[in-house]
Amino acid sequence: MSNGMVKKxxxxxxxxxxxxxxxxxxxxxxxxLPESPNCEHENNVSRLAEVLDISQPSVSHHLRxxxxxxxxxxxxxxxxxxxxxxxSVLLEIAEAVAKLTLTQTKxxxxxxxxxxxxxxx
Numbered sequence: 001m002s003n004g005m006v007k008k009x010x011x012x013x014x015x016x017x018x019x020x021x022x023x024x025x026x027x028x029x030x031x032x033l034p035e036s037p038n039c040e041h042e043n044n045v046s047r048l049a050e051v052l053d054i055s056q057p058s059v060s061h062h063l064r065x066x067x068x069x070x071x072x073x074x075x076x077x078x079x080x081x082x083x084x085x086x087x088s089v090l091l092e093i094a095e096a097v098a099k100l101t102l103t104q105t106k107x108x109x110x111x112x113x114x115x116x117x118x119x120x121x
Contacts, residue, residue, distance in 0.1 A: 019087070020069040026062050028052060030071065033085045037075050044080040109119050 020026060032051060033043055045063065049056045063083055066072040070089045074081050 010096075014093065017069045017071060018097075020065050021070060021093075023062070023065075025052070025054070025058075026066055029059070029062055029066065030085060030090075034085055035085050035087050036074070037077065037082060037084050038071060043083050046080075048083075076084050 013068070021030065029048065030046060038104065045056050048063075049059045060097050063072065063074070065085075067074060070084050071086055073086050074083045076082075
């Protein structure tokens with residue numbers, strides 16, 4: 001597989017992940033989830049639906065999208081399915097966005113400096 005194909009796949013994956021966290025309800029869900037699997041935080045669908053004041057099917061729908069994009073993990077524990085943030089994936093997303101921002105910022109600064117030097121001449 002060529003480097004261009006890998007880059008394109010990585011960009012498509014990032015776009016999918018950003019779309020998933022771009023929904024306000026999914027952001028609220030992420031904020032509620034712990035960073036590690038355990039039963040103590042009561043992070044199952046029933047409890048999350050109660051806290052968010054939405055239906056259990058809606059919570060399940062949003063969690064499915066977050067799972068499919070790798071943003072959350074889940075496991076059956078303590079007679080229920082519990083969810084938690086996939087911290088490594090969230091950090092990868094943050095790093096990818098930072099790289100995009102820094103690259104664009106560096107380019108914009110260089111172009112601005114070039115325009116200023118051309119204007120002075």
